[in-house]
Amino acid sequence: MGYWRASLKANELFWSEAIYDIFGVKPNTFTPSIHAFKAMVHPEDLESVEASMRRAQETGSHDVEHRIVRPNGEVRWVHELADYFPEGDEQILIGTVRDITEQKKLELRLRQLSRTDELTGLYNRRYFMRRLLQELARYRRYLRPTSVVLFDFDHFKRINDTHGHPAGDQVLVKVSKLLRERLRTNDIPARLGGEEFALLLPETELEEAGEVAEKVRQLVLDQVFTSEEGHRFEVSITCGVSAFHGIEETVEGILHRADQNLYQGKRAGRNRVMVDERN
Numbered sequence: 001m002g003y004w005r006a007s008l009k010a011n012e013l014f015w016s017e018a019i020y021d022i023f024g025v026k027p028n029t030f031t032p033s034i035h036a037f038k039a040m041v042h043p044e045d046l047e048s049v050e051a052s053m054r055r056a057q058e059t060g061s062h063d064v065e066h067r068i069v070r071p072n073g074e075v076r077w078v079h080e081l082a083d084y085f086p087e088g089d090e091q092i093l094i095g096t097v098r099d100i101t102e103q104k105k106l107e108l109r110l111r112q113l114s115r116t117d118e119l120t121g122l123y124n125r126r127y128f129m130r131r132l133l134q135e136l137a138r139y140r141r142y143l144r145p146t147s148v149v150l151f152d153f154d155h156f157k158r159i160n161d162t163h164g165h166p167a168g169d170q171v172l173v174k175v176s177k178l179l180r181e182r183l184r185t186n187d188i189p190a191r192l193g194g195e196e197f198a199l200l201l202p203e204t205e206l207e208e209a210g211e212v213a214e215k216v217r218q219l220v221l222d223q224v225f226t227s228e229e230g231h232r233f234e235v236s237i238t239c240g241v242s243a244f245h246g247i248e249e250t251v252e253g254i255l256h257r258a259d260q261n262l263y264q265g266k267r268a269g270r271n272r273v274m275v276d277e278r279n
């Protein structure tokens, strides 16, 4: 932890030894000043640092987490906490700075884990539902088109029974990888559970979503898998597609229609895409 004292009016900054280490600079070659400090704040975080300094003049305290860029290019996270003293006209901030990089990394990793599925690394059901709710809010406000594709592997039980559970897992992992590689970066592929998957497609009309589903169906069909015994096999999927429709739309509604279409696709013989007719 380092200690510092800033005089906002005079643009002066005093640093204790530890801060030089945190910032990756040497006391004999670097002279602290508010200007020099700001030059090392990550450009994307400068605004929130300056806002916190302004707020301190009203609330009496400066409290901000932000990134810094060391001279060697390394990015670190720090937490600054300081009190504000008007001191006549001088405007002084006295506080501490702590390197919280490891803690931030852990936080980001935990957030990543809480939103992804362990086997496939795709987004999990919880994250998918949260994003679907957000997209619905956007749809209601701006009427941006959004579609959903639900898909399910055909006769997956038979694949497991014939080729073994690890081979089934391998199918789920490989198809997930394909989805990550071949969909647009804004699309959100998720494993809802078991062998049931979903794609959330923002800015996508129903018809285009049907084409995306068709592309995925074909991609999956083109894959050849190998069981532990060396048997080669193929798999297929059935997709149901729906889109947000009308001001009364709900998350349950769009999922229900996609699911109904998936079910119709299974009944019609599997390995196909069924697009909602209501839209």
Ligand SMILES: Nc1nc2c(ncn2[C@@H]2O[C@H](COP(=O)(O)OP(=O)(O)OP(=O)(O)O)[C@@H](O)[C@H]2O)c(=O)[nH]1
Pocket (backbone or CB within 6 Å): 119, 152, 153, 154, 155, 156, 157, 158, 160, 164, 165, 166, 167, 168, 169, 172, 193, 194, 195, 266, 270
């Ligand atoms: N290998 C593997 N199998 C799974 C996993 N999750 C679910 N399954 C299996 O997926 C199968 C799903 O079977 P069903 O719901 O009967 O459907 P299906 O055999 O795919 O038949 P249709 O959907 O009607 O084409 C079950 O045998 C589950 O055990 C998983 O994580 N790994």
